[in-house]
Amino acid sequence: MGQEELPDNQADRVDWVIRAPDNQELRRRYDIWAAQYDGDVGSVDDYLAPLELAKTATRHLTPDMRIIDAGAGTGLVGEALHHEGFKHLTALDFSENMLGIARTKGIYTALHQCDLSQQTALDADCADALVSCGTTTQVPYASLREYARLVRPGGKIIFAAVQGTWDEFGYADVLTELESAGKLRVTERGKPFQMMPTTEPQFICEIWVMDVS
Ligand SMILES: C[S@@+](CC[C@H](N)C(=O)[O-])C[C@H]1O[C@@H](n2cnc3c(N)ncnc32)[C@H](O)[C@@H]1O
Known part of the structure; x- marks a missing residue:
């Protein structure tokens, strides 16, 4: 499902979900990002x-x-x-x-x-x-x-x-x-x-x- 839409770097991925134009699109973007979410923001040294x-x-x-x-x-x-x-x-x-x-x-x-x-x-x-x-x-x-x-x-x-x-x-x-x-x-x-x-x-x-x- 749309994995190719996922921006290449972590900062752009955060920005990409924040800028979703509506609720439905936000959910779709999180569905796409889910498998990589912990790798991007899940570090206990960073996400406090x-x-x-x-x-x-x-x-x-x-x-x-x-x-x-x-x-x-x-x-x-x-x-x-x-x-x-x-x-x-x-x-x-x-x-x-x-x-x-x-x-x-x-x-x-x-x-x-x-x-x-x-x-x-x-x-x-x-x-x-x-x-x-x-x-x-x-x-x-x-x-x-x-x-x-x-x-x-x-x-x-x-x-x-x-x-x-x-x-x-x-x-x-x-x-x-x-x-x-x-x-x-x-x-x-x-x-x-x-x-x-x-x-x-x-x-x-x-x-x-x-x-x-
Ligand atoms: C930035 S993430 C935070 C996830 C988690 N609390 C964390 O700190 O890692 C925001 C979460 O809110 C969910 N979310 C956004 N809008 C929502 C809505 N209207 N109803 C339910 N969940 C929603 C997203 O799917 C996403 O998992």
């Missing part, structure tokens, strides 16, 4: 966001919790969480091939292919926590409403997001809406760090923690 997110999770979550990884991709965040002792992990993503790679790692108890810009088939309050890493530039902001539905009252949402994308991609407005409705509250904004210090040093990441009511 999953590790930092997992460290933050250890301060706010307990290993018995049911955790959704939204926009799980090939499971890099799941691997980092699993390494920290979290075992009840559900992966959600709309790219079948990205999920296919995640499945081979054997770290998720469930994997669902779904479009997070819409309400999913999962039950309300089905998770104790939801994490999402590197998705704010791509997964539409409406997903935040769905995340608040999926996590039970008293649960947590933890985002690792590139600085500035929160406002640029409309998440800030939905957050204000959910805060006004008493559904979400930001409790922590972590210290900014370089998300990929070697390959994409310009991407500065922040980890946000929210309480769900």
